[in-house]
Amino acid sequence: MQEPQNKSVRHWLTFATGLVECLCFAGAVFGWASLVFVLKEERYFSSLCVNATGLNGTQTLDCSAQDEQFSLVFTIASFMNNFLTLPNGFLFDRFGTTVARLYGIFLYTMGTLMVGFSSSALAYLLFPALSFLAVGGILFLMTNMQVGNLFGSRRSTIITLYNGAFDSSSALFLVIKLLHESGVSLRAAFLFLSACSVVHVLRTFFLLPRNFIPYPLPDRYTYGVSCGKSVTASAEVAANGDVLPATEGTPLKRDAPVNQEKTFRECLLSRFFMWHLLWLSVMQLRHYLFIGTLNPMLQRLTGGEPLLVSRYTNAFAITQLCGVLCAPWNGLIMDRHKGKPRAEGETEQEADLRATVLSLFLTALQCVLFSLCASTPYLPLQYFTFILQVLNRSFLYGGNAAFISVAFPSCHFGKLYGLVMALSAVFSLLQYPCFALVKGPLGGDPLYVNVGLTLLSVVAFIHPVYVYMHCRNLASERARSKASS
Numbered sequence: 001m002q003e004p005q006n007k008s009v010r011h012w013l014t015f016a017t018g019l020v021e022c023l024c025f026a027g028a029v030f031g032w033a034s035l036v037f038v039l040k041e042e043r044y045f046s047s048l049c050v051n052a053t054g055l056n057g058t059q060t061l062d063c064s065a066q067d068e069q070f071s072l073v074f075t076i077a078s079f080m081n082n083f084l085t086l087p088n089g090f091l092f093d094r095f096g097t098t099v100a101r102l103y104g105i106f107l108y109t110m111g112t113l114m115v116g117f118s119s120s121a122l123a124y125l126l127f128p129a130l131s132f133l134a135v136g137g138i139l140f141l142m143t144n145m146q147v148g149n150l151f152g153s154r155r156s157t158i159i160t161l162y163n164g165a166f167d168s169s170s171a172l173f174l175v176i177k178l179l180h181e182s183g184v185s186l187r188a189a190f191l192f193l194s195a196c197s198v199v200h201v202l203r204t205f206f207l208l209p210r211n212f213i214p215y216p217l218p219d220r221y222t223y224g225v226s227c228g229k230s231v232t233a234s235a236e237v238a239a240n241g242d243v244l245p246a247t248e249g250t251p252l253k254r255d256a257p258v259n260q261e262k263t264f265r266e267c268l269l270s271r272f273f274m275w276h277l278l279w280l281s282v283m284q285l286r287h288y289l290f291i292g293t294l295n296p297m298l299q300r301l302t303g304g305e306p307l308l309v310s311r312y313t314n315a316f317a318i319t320q321l322c323g324v325l326c327a328p329w330n331g332l333i334m335d336r337h338k339g340k341p342r343a344e345g346e347t348e349q350e351a352d353l354r355a356t357v358l359s360l361f362l363t364a365l366q367c368v369l370f371s372l373c374a375s376t377p378y379l380p381l382q383y384f385t386f387i388l389q390v391l392n393r394s395f396l397y398g399g400n401a402a403f404i405s406v407a408f409p410s411c412h413f414g415k416l417y418g419l420v421m422a423l424s425a426v427f428s429l430l431q432y433p434c435f436a437l438v439k440g441p442l443g444g445d446p447l448y449v450n451v452g453l454t455l456l457s458v459v460a461f462i463h464p465v466y467v468y469m470h471c472r473n474l475a476s477e478r479a480r481s482k483a484s485s
Contacts, residue, residue: 104139164327
C-alpha cells in the first residue's frame with residue numbers, strides 16, 4: 001500500500017513542478033515587449049537614436065533605428081525557438097530526457113547570464129542571449145509534455161495545460177519590469193534566474209526519467225533517483241521478477257493502430273500537411289509581428305507618453321497569464337465527441353479528425369478578429385486586442401500539436417511536429433522586412449502592412465474547410481458502400 005501512495009505523490013509532484021517550470025521559465029522570451037521597456041530605460045542601442053526635425057520645425061529624437069534593432073533581436077530569437085525544434089526533437093528522441101534537459105538548462109542559464117552581464121555598451125549580447133532563452137525554454141516544454149502519460153485519462157488535459165503555461169510564462173518579463181521600477185536591477189533579476197537552474201537540474205534527476213515516460217504506463221513503473229539508485233523508463237519489473245522492456249517513444253499518441261500506416265514521405269507530401277503548415281505559418285507570423293512591434297505601436301498611439309506606454313505594456317503582459325486558462329478550452333472542443341457513439345463504420349481516427357474542424361475554424365476566426373483589432377489605430381481597443389491575442393495564441397499551438405497527433409501516424413509525430421515548427425519559423429522571418437517596410441517607405445504608419453496581414457490570415461480558413469470536405473467525402477463513401485452492400 002505504501003508503494004502506490006509514494007508513486008502517486010511522485011507523479012503529482014512531477015506534474016506540479018513541471019507546471020511551475022513551464023509557467024515561470026519556459027516561454028519567457030515572448031514577454032519581450034515588457035523587457036524592451038526596461039532595456040530602453042537602461043539605454044540599450046540608444047546610440048542609434050538621432051536628432052530629427054519635426055513638422056513644425058521642432059527638434060525631436062528619432063529612435064526608429066533603435067526599435068528596428070530590438071525587433072531584430074526578437075525576430076532571431078523567435079526564429080530559433082521554432083526552427084531548432086526539429087534538431088531538438090531528434091536529440092530528445094535519440095538521447096532521452098536527461099540529456100535533452102541538461103542541454104536546455106545549459107542554454108537557458110547561458111542566456112540569463114548574458115542578459116545579466118550585458119549593458120548599454122554590450123547591448124549586442126542580447127542577440128545570442130534571447131536565442132538561448134528561447135531554445136532552452138522550448139526544451140523545457142518538450143521534455144515536460146510526456147508527464148501527461150503518468151495520468152492516463154487526463155493526459156490531453158495536462159498536455160494542453162503545459163502548453164498554456166508556456167504561453168503564460170511570457171509574464172515573467174513583466175515581473176522583471178515591475179521589479180525594475182521598484183529598484184531591483186536588471187542584473188540582479190537575471191542572476192536570480194540563473195541560480196534557479198539548480199532547481200531544474202535537481203528536478204531532472206529526481207522527478208523525471210532518464211529516457212522517456214511510456215504510454216500506456218506499465219505496471220510497477222517508476223523513474224528518477226530513488227533510495228540511492230536510478231530507475232529509468234527502459235524496463236518494467238514484472239511480478240515474477242523478470243525484466244520486461246517498456247516501450248519508449250513520442251509521448252503524445254502511443255496507442256494509435258499501426259496497421260497501414262503512411263510513410264513519413266507520404267505524410268510530408270500530403271495536402272493535410274501542406275494546408276496545416278500554411279494555417280500555422282500565417283497566424284504565427286501575425287502574432288510574432290505584433291509582439292515584436294508592440295512597443296513602437298504603443299509609442300505611436302500614445303504620442304510617446306511613458307506612463308501610458310507602461311500601463312498598456314503591463315496590461316498586455318498580465319493578459320498573457322490567462323494563457324494557462326485558455327489552452328484547455330481547445331482540448332475540450334476537440335474531445336467533445338469522446339464517449340459518444342460513432343456513426344456506423346466510422347473509425348476513431350476519423351471521428352477525432354472530424355472533431356478538429358471546429359477547433360481549426362475557431363482558431364482562424366480568432367486570428368482575423370485579432371488582426372482587425374490590432375490594425376485599428378484606437379488605443380482603448382488594444383485592451384480587447386490583448387485578450388484576443390492570448391486566446392488565439394493558446395488555441396494555435398495546442399491545436400497544432402493535437403491535429404498532427406490525430407491526422408498522422410504516431411510514429412512520425414516527433415519528426416512532423418519539429419518539421420512544421422521549423423518551416424513555419426522560416427516563414428516567420430518575414431516579420432523583419434515587414435517592420436523595416438513600416439519604418440522606412442511607410443514612414444512609421446503600419447496600416448497597409450496590417451491590412452495585408454489581415455488578408456493573409458483569411459487564407460488560414462482553407463485548412464478547416466479542406467478537413468471538413470475530406471471527412472464529408474469519407475462519410476459519403478461509407479454511405480455508398482453500405483447502399484451497394
